[in-house]
Amino acid sequence: MSQPVFTVEDLKRILLEGAGADEGVDLDGDILDTDFASLGYESLALLETAGRIEREFGITLDDEVFADNPTPRALVAAVNAQLSGSVAA
Template sequence: MSRSTFTLDDLKRILLEGSGAPEGDGLDGDVLDTEFTDIGYDSLALLETSSRIEREYGIELDESVVGEATTPRAFIAAVTGHLTVAAA
């Protein structure tokens, strides 16, 4: 399914689905600028999240997204950038 927006709620949902973590684990509060490692998500969790986003949104994320997007805000911006390009 292709979508045109990607929000913090979308990221939280996909992170939780992929990690199997209890609802809201590490994602409560203002986490936009918190490092993923500080909220309990490592590079493997982010790789799984990227794969799920690619399938759900019909886009292909650069490998650099996982390495460079170290906070939810940066990850959302990277996905939004890909959605914008895909929509053009």
């Protein structure tokens, strides 16, 4: 059975579904290394995003996941690391 993969497209979709997008921010642009605050996402929006990721992908994220991974690139890598560690052999 293949292991689920969390992509930047998944992240964009979840961000838009949960919190929308700030005017002037193009999530279709090169956002991988832009911190979430610069993209217009504050703590409540990020909590909602974390909850949606947890429910959709069946994982539990650390409370500090966004502090430790402040950009989309870092968050996608952290979620995928969690997914690969949560798969039973």
